[in-house]
Amino acid sequence: AQSVTQLGSHVSVSEGALVLLRCNYSSSVPPYLFWYVQYPNQGLQLLLKYTSAATLVKGINGFEAEFKKSETSFHLTKPSAHMSDAAEYFCALSGGYQKVTFGTGTKLQVIP
Amino acid sequence: DADVTQTPRNRITKTGKRIMLECSQTKGHDRMYWYRQDPGLGLRLIYYSFDVKDINKGEISDGYSVSRQAQAKFSLSLESAIPNQTALYFCATSDPPGSSGGSTDTQYFGPGTRLTVL
Numbered sequence: 001a002q003s004v005t006q007l008g009s010h011v012s013v014s015e016g017a018l019v020l021l022r023c024n025y026s027s028s029v030p031p032y033l034f035w036y037v038q039y040p041n042q043g044l045q046l047l048l049k050y051t052s053a054a055t056l057v058k059g060i061n062g063f064e065a066e067f068k069k070s071e072t073s074f075h076l077t078k079p080s081a082h083m084s085d086a087a088e089y090f091c092a093l094s095g096g097y098q099k100v101t102f103g104t105g106t107k108l109q110v111i112p
Numbered sequence: 113d114a115d116v117t118q119t120p121r122n123r124i125t126k127t128g129k130r131i132m133l134e135c136s137q138t139k140g141h142d143r144m145y146w147y148r149q150d151p152g153l154g155l156r157l158i159y160y161s162f163d164v165k166d167i168n169k170g171e172i173s174d175g176y177s178v179s180r181q182a183q184a185k186f187s188l189s190l191e192s193a194i195p196n197q198t199a200l201y202f203c204a205t206s207d208p209p210g211s212s213g214g215s216t217d218t219q220y221f222g223p224g225t226r227l228t229v230l
Contacts, residue, residue, distance in 0.1 A: 009152060032217060043116075043202055043221035044155075090154060094217040099145070099170075100206070104154035 002027045002095045006103035014111050019063075019078040021106045023091030026072060032094040033074040035065055038105075039087045047089070050074060061085070086110045115139045116222040118203050124228045131190040133225050135203030143207065144186040145219070146170075146178060149200040158201075161186060193229040201225045 007022040025031060032051055036044040048059025055067045061084075065076045074091060091103040116137045125131055135144065142163045147155040157170030159178040167178060175197060179187045190197055203222040 034218065036219070036221075043223045044204075044219070045221070046218055049218060092219070099157060099160055100217055100219055102147075102155040104152065 002031070002093050002101050004091050004093045004101050004103040006091050006106050008106055009104065010107045010109065012109040012111060013081045015083055016080050019076070019081045019085065019108065021076040021089050021091075021108065023065075023074045023076065023103060024072055025074060025091070025093045027093060027095040029095045033065075033067060034092040034094070034100075035059065035063070035074075035076050036090045036092060036102075037087050038090065044090060047076070081108075081110045083110050083112065114223070116203060116205055116220055118201075118222040118225050120225060121223065122226045124230065125193055126230050127194055129193050129229075131193050131227065133188045133190075133201055133203075133227070135186045135188070135222055137184050137186075137203075137205045137220075137222075139205050139220060140183070141205035141207050141220070142183065143205060143217075144180065145204045145206070146176075146186070146188045147202045147204060148172065149202060149224075155202065158188065190227075190229075193227075195229045198227060198229045201227055 003026045005024045034049045035047040037047045038044045048057045050057050050067045058064045063078045088105045088107045090105050094100045119134045145160045146158040156172050161167050161180045177189045202224050204219040206217045206219050
């Protein structure tokens with residue numbers, strides 16, 4: 001079985017501060033890992049994905065994530081938060097031929 | 113035009129009514145999914161279909177049924193709606209891992225249907 005755990009259902013940062021959203025996973029096969037973002041009243045859209053090509057993955061809007069196998073983590077970071085980053089972020093896992101498993105989401109609040 | 117469309121976008125209905133939510137895609141993907149989103153619970157998988165002849169239950173299929181009418185169409189039905197089915201419903205599509213172009217099962221989501229059952 002595979003699982004995804006997102007630590008912190010709500011995260012608040014000041015505008016310009018570092019954004020760090022945590023994701024840990026469990027998978028019996030080499031995983032594909034994803035971060036999706038959901039803006040208010042919209043569907044989810046892909047932010048970035050890890051496909052084993054490189055452990056540091058860069059995504060849209062200045063976000064990046066690092067795959068750490070030893071820590072079974074795939075944390076999402078952005079050096080400087082912007083007001084437009086306020087949204088809900090979902091970590092997800094796909095392993096082999098299993099369906100995708102999503103975390104419970106982290107709502108990011110950016111304080112002016 | 114959007115690659116994954118859902119109709120209706122909003123629906124208010126009464127307990128006991130039959131409701132159908134429809135999803136269409138132009139991405140040419142074989143895999144389609146229905147998810148339900150509730151605050152604090154993230155996305156939970158209701159049903160999924162890996163091709164037209166393949167339908168599978170997800171983690172919360174009770175009270176729901178689906179129909180895969182074609183590769184591009186996947187409908188979700190609530191046979192007798194109840195208030196705890198009030199939620200945001202998303203359709204998604206994907207290509208299976210290893211398919212052409214190096215697919216990684218990336219999910220492409222529709223805009224969602226907000227369903228309220230009174």
